[in-house]
Amino acid sequence: MPTLRHEAWDVAVANQAATYIEDATLARITAAYAQQREAVAPRSTSLLDGPRFVDAMTDARMGGADPREFVRVLEQAVAANDTVINALTALRRTVSAALPGARAGG
Numbered sequence: 001m002p003t004l005r006h007e008a009w010d011v012a013v014a015n016q017a018a019t020y021i022e023d024a025t026l027a028r029i030t031a032a033y034a035q036q037r038e039a040v041a042p043r044s045t046s047l048l049d050g051p052r053f054v055d056a057m058t059d060a061r062m063g064g065a066d067p068r069e070f071v072r073v074l075e076q077a078v079a080a081n082d083t084v085i086n087a088l089t090a091l092r093r094t095v096s097a098a099l100p101g102a103r104a105g106g
């Protein structure tokens with residue numbers, strides 16, 4: 001997962017500058033940063049056994065891969081990738097809605 005920047009938000013909350021933001025805008029921004037934290041949670045990495053994946057790919061490159069093991073680790077990689085894509089897609093929608101000029105509910 002990429003590292004997503006949040007320092008400005010952390011400072012705005014820490015020095016209470018966020019209290020001066022209009023309620024509707026604050027709600028959108030808060031939702032975006034909450035979704036950002038959710039998107040970078042390590043849940044996708046729990047779907048993939050990294051060392052097992054590397055071993056299977058190495059075996060495949062050397063021509064000695066067990067077909068069943070190879071398919072299993074590929075399925076893990078696909079599941080982990082799908083989880084990341086879904087999290088980032090949800091984040092894109094939430095951040096887009098939080099941007100200035102975003103339509104309510106959009």
